[in-house]
Amino acid sequence: MLNHIWIWLIIISLLIAAGKDIYQEALTDKSSGTEAVEKNLNERTSLGQVTNAALDAAGLAVKIAIGLIGIMALWLGLMRVAEQAGMTNVLARMVKPVTKRLFPSIPSDHPAISAMLMNISASMLGLSNAATPLGLKAMDELQKLNPDKERASDDMITFLVINTSAITLIPATAIAIRASLGSANPQQIVIPSIIAATMATIVGVTTVKLIQFFKQKKQSPGN
Amino acid sequence: MELIKTIIDWLSILAIPFIIFLFLVTGYIKKVRVYEVFVDGAKEGFDIGVKIIPYLVAMLVAIAMFRASGAIDIFGYLLSPLTDLIGMPSEVLPMAFMRPLSGSGSLGVMSELMKTYGADSLIGFIASTMYGSTETTFYVLAVYFGAVNIKNTRYALPAGLIADVAGLITAVYICRFLFIE
Incomplete structure (x- = not known):
């Protein structure tokens, strides 16, 4: 799936950029002042802009990943201490009724459960610096339970759908920008955001659970 | 409140x-042994950071190309009959498109919409609610699956996008309902 979407994002962007350039080129009058234009071919043409964007994004990706390392190390270190102290088990036991239904195949005292819980709590509080390392820790634990290491497990997908539609109690960035652009009531979006995110979570979880249900049915027709 | x-x-x-x-x-x-255990756990941080680089490069490059080509505007134009149907102002369509693709991109679109139409306009209200209510699905999938070297993501992306669409449509309805001229 990602395979197709990825290649089509690239094909479509190149085709559109090329189309725009051909259209532009057809419109430009060839006889007037080509010298000034030639200089900046890379910035003037859509294909040039697309190329620049691709190169910039490749650099940015590395910057983001390197920037993550320090915070990741801090949280993974803390999580390891909490694990050894037996704290994560206590947390996991408290929410067992919910996790039992969402992740039926994971034992409720597995470290994956506590890591997922801490990730979701952190993102609810808007602590994205803490949420990402904890989420990656959760993925790492889920991967240990995954029989096929190259293929996403049902539990991973359930977790990611909950994660991407994450409910944030205070969408701080959006509020700050509203305030800076002169909104009379910047935090007006808090309740609508929570409702929209809750709806996204409900629909997302229902979707993955339906898919998992029908897949299971297909595998065991006797039941 | x-x-x-x-x-x-x-x-x-x-x-x-x-x-x-x-x-x-x-x-x-x-x-x-808190110090030793902490350091031991922290070591993993470096591995994960390095491991996600190729996945992040692949994802961010494709999305950056898509944005730079102006494809989002063209898709917005093609989809405008559909958005009229659900009562979404066509001005916020680029926001709905950008949100799952790019965090910084949707931040830019949101700011632009609020600058143009006013932070307290219906369009500004919907755009900022959309920004506040979902995560950047493509980015999260690339980073999270990349960290554990998963290449076949199965139905994760469609399921994530269905959730996003539900959230975006809800944002439109709830804002229209709460908005006071």
């Missing part, structure tokens, strides 16, 4: 110092 905001603000400020204190002190009391 103000009170809830104050409480949540305080909670988010106190959460991290509280967790650091709780984890380390409990570990210390339970005779965990």
